[in-house]
Amino acid sequence: MQIEVHGLSKRYLREWIFRDLTHTFQPGSATAILGPNGSGKSTLLNTLSGQLLPSQGMLTYSWQGKPVAVDDVPRLLAYCAPYLEVVEELTLTELLHFHTRFKPLRPGLTPQKLIELMYLENSRHKLVRDFSSGMKQRLKLALALYADAPLLLLDEPTTNLDRVGVAWYLEHAHATIAERTVLVSSNVPEEYEFCPNRLNVTDFGARAAR
Known part of the structure; x- marks a missing residue:
């Protein structure tokens, strides 16, 4: 999926979060959205996803050479x-x-196979509320990484993961990002080491407020 951004700006009350961002996120690209805590990375990611309206500027989406209306973006989006x-x-x-009724998995992948990929076979009949924070994060990552969606957004993806969980994330990110447009919001280099493109929010007039 391609996202074209022209003069994109967002503010809350009188405080500008970012201003005048012009950029094209190409299909098949992986971009890290960088900046210190509170700089507006999550706000930018949510604006690019169409979940937040920009204060100024324009966003246009296209997929397979055809325009995509902002209301149709959620159908093509996987978000963690x-x-x-x-x-x-x-x-x-x-x-x-339940989830895959609305957001199908990649072709050939079943819920049972996804459970195996998450190494959660012994928890298949366990209530999700009883999962540890790391298990819940691995679940959310798996639902995004293995969704049949051309746009993948990851915000602080290794939150609550231990070293084994981080290694799992990197292995499965590498295995699933090909031919997708990937945006990773982070200030932890390990989380976005597979992203050749970098975009720092502070370069676009971000303020330490969200």
Whole structure:
């Protein structure tokens, strides 16, 4: 998916978060959105995803050479962030069957196979609310990484992961980013080491407020 940004700006009250961003995120590219804590990385990511309206500027989307309306972007988007929740009242198996009704997995992948990829076979009948924070994060990452979606957004993807979990994330990120447009919001180099493109929010008039 291609995202073209022209003069993109966002402010809350009188405080500008970022201003005058002009950039094209090409299909098949991986870009790290960088900046210190509070600089507006998550706000920029949410604006690029169409979930927040910009204060100024324009966003246009296209996929396979055809324009995409902003209302259709969620159908083509996979998103993982610490502030996004999953349905914790379901078991892992129930959640995967429910989730994939709305966001299908990549061709040939089944919920059972995804459980195996997450190394959560012993927790398939466990309520998600009883998962550790690291297990929940691995679940959210897997749902995004293995979604059949050309646009992948990851916000602080290794939050709550231990060293084994970080290694899992990097292995599966490398395995799933080909031919997708990937944006990773982070200030931890390990999280975005596979991104050849870098975009620093502070270069576009960001303020330490969100």
